[in-house]
Amino acid sequence: MNFSQQITTITIVDFKGLPNKWFAFTQMGILPFFLKAKGLQTFKLMGSGANDGFGAIPNFGRYALLGIWDSEAFALAFFKENKRWSDYLKKSNGHKTHFLQNTMAHGTWGGQNPFLKSAEHDPNAKVAVITRATIKWWHMLNFWQNVPDSSKDILKQDGLIFAIGIGEMPLRFQATFSIWENSEYMKKFAYKSKQHTDMIVKTNKIGWYKEEMFTRFQVIDR
Secondary structure, three states: OOOOOOOOEEEEOOOOOHHHHHHHHHHHHHHHOOOOOEEEEEEEEEEOOOOOOOOOEEEEEEEEEEEEEHHHHHHHHHHHHHHHHHHHHHOOOOEEEEEEEEEEEEOOOOOOOOOOOOOOOOOOOOOOEEEEEEEEEHHHHHHHHHHHHHHHOOOOOOOEEEEEEEEOOOOOEEEEEEEEEEEHHHHHHHHHHHHHHHHHHHOOOOOOOOEEEEEEEEEEEO
């Protein structure tokens, strides 16, 4: 099978102190105009919530940049050469970029599926998962009343390396990003955790989402 050369990156950036947090907040509306780059297919600049990103109240000290690239070389060139991005990071108190190869994607994000399969799934390797959903306006209160138990449960799971809740718009456009030691740990949470399976049942019964997407990646260590 011929795989795509597409690479997905997600960068988590932390800010401390009121001046830097205010700078980061204002950049949500400004920075996207300076993120055009050769080989960049699409990107999403997202905020996060309190409680590791899973709370309804915004966390003004943590943001995420998701990029989908023609190849790894284009991504590396951007992070090395884009001055506006470098200036943005100088105001931060730390950041981490994860390089990912897509192994599976179901559903849509903004009406389309931007991810191309670029690697075969390895059940023994570290796996990353991005889920994303658009919540129907009339279900937002009900949805957020149910999120805390499920989100607290993921943070307790064996094999979890990292997890955060992020989104393009507070409350309505929601995504999660998580990294696991291998797919068995991820599947154990997805299919055997009572809180998560209860959330799936409620999702199917109530129909919270206007659209949703589930994507799985192979993690490329840097």
